[in-house]
Amino acid sequence: MTSSGFLKGLVCFAVLVCSSTVFGQGQKTEGKKVSGASANATAAEDARHDNSSKEQAQITDLITSWAPEVRLGVRLFYDNRLSNPGANLASSCRTCHVPPEASRGRRNFSDSVPFSVIPSSGKNTTMRNAPSLMDVSLQTSFNADGRFTDLKDALRAELVSKHLGWEAGQELQVKNEVFALLLNDQGEDLLAEGTYLEQFQAVKGLDLLEADADKAFELVVESLIDYLSTLTTKNTSAYDAMAFLNRFNESLSGPNDTPQELSGRVFGRVANQEGRVLIRFPNIYTEEAYLGYKTFMRVEPTYNSTVFEEETNIGNCVACHVPPKFTDMRFHNTGVVQEEYDSAHGDGAFGKLSGLAPSADTGFRIYAGQPEKMDLGRWNVEPIDNNLAAFKTPMLRNIQKTGPYLHNGMYDNLEDVILQKIRLSELAKAGKLINPDPEYMKMNISEADVPHLVAFLKTLEEVQGKEFRDYRIENVRIRQDPKGEQSYEN
Ligand code: HEC
Ligand code: HEC
Numbered sequence: 001m002t003s004s005g006f007l008k009g010l011v012c013f014a015v016l017v018c019s020s021t022v023f024g025q026g027q028k029t030e031g032k033k034v035s036g037a038s039a040n041a042t043a044a045e046d047a048r049h050d051n052s053s054k055e056q057a058q059i060t061d062l063i064t065s066w067a068p069e070v071r072l073g074v075r076l077f078y079d080n081r082l083s084n085p086g087a088n089l090a091s092s093c094r095t096c097h098v099p100p101e102a103s104r105g106r107r108n109f110s111d112s113v114p115f116s117v118i119p120s121s122g123k124n125t126t127m128r129n130a131p132s133l134m135d136v137s138l139q140t141s142f143n144a145d146g147r148f149t150d151l152k153d154a155l156r157a158e159l160v161s162k163h164l165g166w167e168a169g170q171e172l173q174v175k176n177e178v179f180a181l182l183l184n185d186q187g188e189d190l191l192a193e194g195t196y197l198e199q200f201q202a203v204k205g206l207d208l209l210e211a212d213a214d215k216a217f218e219l220v221v222e223s224l225i226d227y228l229s230t231l232t233t234k235n236t237s238a239y240d241a242m243a244f245l246n247r248f249n250e251s252l253s254g255p256n257d258t259p260q261e262l263s264g265r266v267f268g269r270v271a272n273q274e275g276r277v278l279i280r281f282p283n284i285y286t287e288e289a290y291l292g293y294k295t296f297m298r299v300e301p302t303y304n305s306t307v308f309e310e311e312t313n314i315g316n317c318v319a320c321h322v323p324p325k326f327t328d329m330r331f332h333n334t335g336v337v338q339e340e341y342d343s344a345h346g347d348g349a350f351g352k353l354s355g356l357a358p359s360a361d362t363g364f365r366i367y368a369g370q371p372e373k374m375d376l377g378r379w380n381v382e383p384i385d386n387n388l389a390a391f392k393t394p395m396l397r398n399i400q401k402t403g404p405y406l407h408n409g410m411y412d413n414l415e416d417v418i419l420q421k422i423r424l425s426e427l428a429k430a431g432k433l434i435n436p437d438p439e440y441m442k443m444n445i446s447e448a449d450v451p452h453l454v455a456f457l458k459t460l461e462e463v464q465g466k467e468f469r470d471y472r473i474e475n476v477r478i479r480q481d482p483k484g485e486q487s488y489e490n
Helices: 004-014 036-048 053-063 068-077 151-159 171-184 196-204 213-228 238-246 259-275 287-297 336-345 414-429 438-442 447-458 465-474
Strands: 280-282 476-478
Touching: 053 068, 068 196, 068 213, 151 213, 171 196, 171 213, 196 213, 238 280, 238 287, 238 465, 259 287, 280 465, 287 447, 336 414, 414 438, 414 447, 465 476
Parallel strands: none
Antiparallel strands: 280 476
């Protein structure tokens, strides 16, 4: 780890004269036009990232313990020379997928705007909200419409996409640019440990001088995956501690159980433990979060359910957001597009659309004044009715650090997301939602549930080992029975 390139990075950072490659996420100024749009973009960038020297030092400190192939991957992830050198703004993966260490822990591999500014000649933005990349290697499909089923394909596409300032049809040029970058690199950016030639030789045992542009491009994809595979959640949240203490975790269920069966088992335990006043909380766990957890896990009572509670507070969230990662990796129409479309084009406008076929317009952002543009999500990939306006169920861990929410970044806070779910599930039950997901109609919650569900979602924040130990072992209490009954004394 004391290779000269890496040290040079540190030295150059210390005297604040290093090249802007890694942390100067604004635009490249040399030999480039700086348009008004890019100036705005820079302001937005500055607002999004705090590149104080303290943080830069933290990043370099952090990565010293990582394996060499991961360090090469993270270097590429932060390298804004992978974007179109002719564009007005230099972007790296990190520009939109902002790591915690680049944001004082505030972000978790997504940015904080509904749509991210892209390198281009105008003031263009991405079509969808940038998703978090946590647990991306566990995903079975990529992008909100699941367009790719192989992470490699998703990255190949991302590297030649508008996100990095390229236009369709420029694949060959991108590969040549990437190849030239790797061959000519002088290893001067902050995360460099020698030149790319040296690093690929050391890590992949391959001489880039003997490779071609295709091979080099594939190596970049592989290296990015070496890094992305390390971005996994560890199931170390207050929720995990609470589930562990009460044996509510998904280990209750068998591998082939449905979410409904899991729910049934959880409520079996709940009844048992509550009856004996034996629910245990990590000390920081609140009654609100616990109520939210139950609403989240509660499904419509079925004939084989052990639950005979009143039929309210049924979140049915677990039907789609299945623990431990809180996704089923499938696609559902939860009405988000219809609501956005109708608010742009008038009530009922979405329902009047007919004769649609997948095209560039059906995979677009919704704009007032442009009724032909809409985002029909999964249906663009697989145009069957069930997929109309359906999107991949997002994971919910560390949710506080990945807003704004939904594929269109529609809401900044969780309250609004849940209020929308209440509104749209009511609409679905009233038969007014086009093509609603059947599970959506089984929700039965009201505004009173919102603070509970939000409190629960906030307990999905992962913490470090020591704190998690505290939650599970050191700092535990018995839940006060809200009715004040000491049932075991009866
Ligand atoms: C300008 C912003 C931007 C940049 C730069 C960018 N991305 Fe993305 N990324 C996005 C957006 C927006 C999506 C969602 C696309 C969709 O759903 O159609 C996305 C999707 C992805 C996905 C799919 C995730 C999932 O869960 O489905 C991966 C993986 C990814 N990006 C990795 C990268 C990597 C690696 C880089 C650098 C080579 C990069 N991105 C650069 C904005 C960006
Ligand atoms: C029918 C399946 C389904 C049910 C039931 C469901 N969700 Fe979702 N949820 C989704 C899908 C799909 C999205 C993404 C929609 C989009 O991007 O347009 C989503 C998005 C979210 C988001 C935003 C996540 C992000 O990163 O953008 C939150 C929070 C959320 N759901 C919580 C809940 C809660 C709480 C419940 C129960 C009250 C619930 N969901 C019930 C499928 C479901």
